[in-house]
Amino acid sequence: MGMGLRNGFLLILSCVVTLSLSVWGRPATFLEDFRITWSDSHIRQIDGGRAIQLVLDQNSGCGFASKRQYLFGRVSMKIKLIPGDSAGTVTAFYMNSDTDAVRDELDFEFLGNRTGQPYTVQTNIYAHGKGDREQRVNLWFDPAADFHTYSIMWNHHQIVFYIDEVPIRVYKNNEARNIPYPKLQPMGVYSTLWEADDWATRGGLEKIDWTKAPFLAYYKDFDIEGCPVPGPVNCATNSRNWWEGTAYQALNAMEAKRYRWVRMNHVIYDYCTDKSRYPVTPPECMSIV
Numbered sequence: 001m002g003m004g005l006r007n008g009f010l011l012i013l014s015c016v017v018t019l020s021l022s023v024w025g026r027p028a029t030f031l032e033d034f035r036i037t038w039s040d041s042h043i044r045q046i047d048g049g050r051a052i053q054l055v056l057d058q059n060s061g062c063g064f065a066s067k068r069q070y071l072f073g074r075v076s077m078k079i080k081l082i083p084g085d086s087a088g089t090v091t092a093f094y095m096n097s098d099t100d101a102v103r104d105e106l107d108f109e110f111l112g113n114r115t116g117q118p119y120t121v122q123t124n125i126y127a128h129g130k131g132d133r134e135q136r137v138n139l140w141f142d143p144a145a146d147f148h149t150y151s152i153m154w155n156h157h158q159i160v161f162y163i164d165e166v167p168i169r170v171y172k173n174n175e176a177r178n179i180p181y182p183k184l185q186p187m188g189v190y191s192t193l194w195e196a197d198d199w200a201t202r203g204g205l206e207k208i209d210w211t212k213a214p215f216l217a218y219y220k221d222f223d224i225e226g227c228p229v230p231g232p233v234n235c236a237t238n239s240r241n242w243w244e245g246t247a248y249q250a251l252n253a254m255e256a257k258r259y260r261w262v263r264m265n266h267v268i269y270d271y272c273t274d275k276s277r278y279p280v281t282p283p284e285c286m287s288i289v
Contacts, residue, residue, distance in 0.1 A: 030064075037063045037190070051220075061194045066224070069097070069186035071236040073226020073243055076151040077191075079110070080218040081119060083144035086112030088197025088208035091217050093150060095187035102129040104182035106152050106159060110143070111136075111200045112215075119143050120268065123161050123169045127180035132277075133284075136269040137168050137262060147220060154226075155241075156183060157249040167251060167259045168266075171284070179284045186229035186236075193217060 030049045042062035045052050052064070075095065082089055089112035097104040105126035113119050118138040125133045141148070151162040159182075161169040173181040197207045225243070227235035235241070242248075251259055271277060272285035 033067055034064050035067050037065045037192075039063075061192065063190065063192035063194075065191075066189040068228045068230070069188045070095075070224060070226035071186040071229055072155050072183075072241070073224065074151060074153045075189055075224050075226070076149055077222040078147040078149050078220045079143070080145075080147045081110055081143040082112060082215045082217045085115045085209050085212045086119075086144075086215060087114045087201040087206040088112055088195060089215055090192075090194055090196045090200050092190070092192045092194070094190050095152060095154075096190055097182070097185040097187045099185060102185070103131075104128070104185045104187060105131065106154065106161075106182075106187070108150055108152070108161065113201060114206055121163070121168070125159065125171050125182075127182045130180060132271065133171075133282075134269065134271050135169055135267065137266045138268050139163070140266055147218070149221075153243060153248065154182075155243045155248055157244075160251070166262060167255050168262050170251065170259065174284060177283060186227075189224060191219070 030045055030052050036043050039060040039062040042060060043052055043064065077093060079091065079093070081091055091110040092108065094105060094107040103126050105124070107124040109122040109124070111120040111122055120136050120138055122134055122136045124131055148164050153160045153162065157173050159171040160167050175181050195208055198204045227241070272281060
C-alpha cells in the first residue's frame with residue numbers, strides 16, 4: 001500500500017464486519033472465503049460467521065484476506081468509519097496481486113482526521129510494479145455517521161473507484177500507448193485497520209490521541225462478483241461477463257457529470273498535477289475519460 005501501509009501495527013481498534021460475499025450470486029460465511037492474515041487472536045466471528053470482529057491493540061494489529069484471487073469484476077463493501085478524533089488511523093480496503101516485483105494493486109485508504117475536519121480517502125493504483133499514483137479526495141459527507149458503499153470496478157477497459165455509485169477515480173486501459181494496465185494477474189481482496197500517524201493525517205503532523213481509544217469502525221455487505229482464480233479457465237476473457245458490457249466500458253453521462261463534480265470540488269491532491277514529483281506529466285494523466 002502507499003506511504004507505509006505495512007508499517008501500521010499500534011492501534012486499539014475494534015470493528016464489526018458483516019459479510020455477504022457473492023461469487024456468482026452465492027452467499028458465504030467468513031471461513032468459507034476468507035483467511036486471517038495476521039493475529040487470529042484479535043479476530044472473532046459473529047452471527048454464525050456472517051460477521052467478524054477485529055480487535056487491534058498496542059501489541060498487534062489484525063487483518064484478513066480472501067482465500068481466492070479474482071481477475072476482473074466488481075468488489076464492494078459498506079463501511080462506517082471511525083467517529084470523532086481518528087487522526088493517525090487508516091482503514092484500508094484494497095486488491096493486491098501479492099507479487100512484489102510486478103505488483104498490481106488497487107487501494108482505498110481512509111485517512112483519519114481531527115474532530116470536525118473532513119475525512120480524506122486516498123486511492124492508489126499499481127500496475128506492473130509501478131505505483132506512486134496517489135489521489136486524495138475530501139469526502140462530502142460524514143462517513144462515520146452512517147454506512148456508505150465503496151466499490152472497485154475492474155474490467156479490460158477501465159478501473160473505476162466508486163463511493164455510493166459516484167465515481168471518484170478512473171484509470172483507463174491505455175496499453176496502446178504503452179501505459180501499463182493490470183490485466184494479467186489476479187488479485188486478492190484485503191482489509192486492514194492500523195495506525196500510521198507518521199503520514200496519515202496532515203503528512204504525519206497529527207498524531208493519534210490514545211485517550212480517545214478504542215477506535216471503532218464497521219463493515220457490512222461485503223460483495224465480490226468476478227472471476228475466481230483458480231476457477232473456470234475462460235472466465236476472465238469472457239466478453240459476456242456483465243462487467244465487460246458496453247455500459248461498463250466508459251462512464252455514462254450521469255457518471256461523467258458526477259465525476260466532474262468530484263474532481264472540481266473535492267480533490268485535494270492529484271499526483272498528475274504535482275510538478276515537484278513529476279516535472280513531466282505522467283502519460284496516463286493525459287487520458288480523457
